[in-house]
Amino acid sequence: MSTRNEQRLWIAGTTAPAILFLALVAYVPIGYAVVLSFMKKGAFASTATFSGLRNYYLIVEEPDLWSALWRSVVFTLGAVVLQVTFGLVAALLLNRAFRGRTIVRSFFILPYLLPAIVVALVFQWLLNQEYGVVNQILMESGVLTRPINFLGGLGTAMWSVIATSAWQYGSFATLLILARLQAINPKLYEAAKVSGAGPLRCFWDVTLPNLRTTLVLVALLRGIWMFNKFDTIWLLTRGGPLKATETLPVYAYRLGFEEFDFGMAAAACTVMFVVLLAGASLYFKFSDPTREVEVGR
């Protein structure tokens, strides 16, 4: 066997397990879901029958899909804006020199390490209408005369879910932004100060331009994850009240496991996949990902 062929076999042999694993856990399920979206398949039926575009026709016809899509956008935008804002403020504070900085920094990552179920249960108790701590404090301090139904109110449920997500995942943004802040060349600040710039001018002219690519990257990553977010929303509100927090993943779950229509659930998932694919494509078209991790400019 020639050296060239040996090398080919060597490369294939060493990478095939990883590729196979990826295919099994990612691409095969995606392919299966797409195929299923063209089938009529009840959850308890052993067979599926080809139904063409029927599932897509049915879900597009349903106002529930469009409402869920809109809520996904609201949830994603709300959560990402809060997370990035929280991350930026926290990173700027943590980038300053003070005693116990290392300990404080490690505390900031804690929420990100907590399982979603723990966070959901804690916030359910905190925000409970009848005996939650938040209502208790607001009532006793005279801010409220009647408790607020944070997770069960039509006008408050979405914001409560967004706030919970921001609390849990804001630390991810903090970590990335802090890492980028530490990589900014101090000479840039010195030069700015020599030119007479104050702290605010330094932030606008030095910090923010250097953070721009990181902020975009964080927003994209968090955006994708939030758009797909299921666990936190389901555990906190199950999509209620009156579907006020029913985002696309919750809608797809409901179709699959409450209405037991796997075909339609797969069609909803495919729509979600296409929306995310379109978003990611736009991102790659209008930005240069390799530049976004560059440091030391």
Next chain:
Amino acid sequence: MTEMTRRTFVQLTAAAGVALGAPAVARRAHAAPDKNRVLFVSEESNPKAIAVYEKINADFEKETGIKVTMEYPGFANIAKRVATLIAAGTPPEIVWYGAGQAMNLALEDQLADVGDLVKALGIQDNQRMIYKGADRSIPTSQQFVYGWYRADLLKEKSLQVPKSWEDYLAVAKALTDAPKIYGCIVPSAETGASTLLLETMFMKNNVHWFDWNAGKKQYEVALDRGDNKKRAIETLDYLNELHKFSPEASNYNWGELMSTYVAEKAATSWYVGARLLEQVNANNARIADATMPFELPKKLTEHYYLSIQGFHILDKSNVEGAKKYVRFFMQHPDVISWYHAVPLHIIPASRDMLRSPKYQDHPVIQKRMDVLKFLDASWGKGVPLYYWDGKELNPHIGLYHNENLAGLMLAMRNIKGTKSDAVVDFAADQVRKKMRRTG
């Protein structure tokens, strides 16, 4: 190093994948049910019940050589687990859960005919589930929907246990001192709890979702028709009035029905079975003795939502092994301990067993014989949803029940403030639309 083209790489990887995966696929395609194994998926996952399963299963294996493997996915996940096993081509032999849920399996022709066992075990006629002329369920136990009240609080205000809708409203109003305490709980969310409350109250007011069309031999949506619609509107309006003396409950499910009562934030509550009492005993002994059962008041009928649980045997599995197991289980002397796992909550399907000294020989039951007597007095008034609209099994109940449409109706009325007639029209349209969709 020589570069490999994408094409070569994909070809090699695909070939390796086929080589690895093909034998497994081939094996599964030719797999037949193993006669010496039974996979049993049970909704009941209480540790005491699990201990009984383990004992009976060991005895069964010793006697027959058939090994029983248990799975306990829990109430919330059992339907998903069963669906996954069927999709994987490895259906379980036995599923123990509500006959209403099992009906979804029957409609897909997944359940075996168990008429021989039903006959042998002497199952009462009103507990059978018959589909395509054959029994599909072996009932073991049941749960009623009924209320719980604080006798001390009623006594304090010189109130009587409510017997009519008007009484219930008056009692709830008298006991309310919001936000400190509420007189009742009317969950108003797309949850199982809200759904069962409205479905029960519909039964109390003789509201039917469907009508049997004898000519066409099929069920047709009747919720928005004639007097039935009037009664549906009346029921929703009544629950809307009652809701004024309840927490907003726009995200309440089973847990909140219990926790709100246990935390003394509600003077009355309700549940399916006596789990609420168990929670009171465990978490607030102070009010345990004052916690008494009552029937949710009637309007036109005394019926209530009846949940029947039982064994369901899947058709494409080791049916003979499963039948042997069910017979063995039901005749095992330890089966009584299984009924005692959560005393008075899941009660025997047989009234004789309920009245038997053996069943009553349990400290919790002995202490709360009043609850047992209440259950005995309520016996026979419950109706399973699939027989509520007629003598024929109604195959369409899943279209509104599975996705908690009744809960959504309550939420629309009580949280959003939609008029009851619009809510009823919306619900009827939803069911018709789903009927067209499912063909």
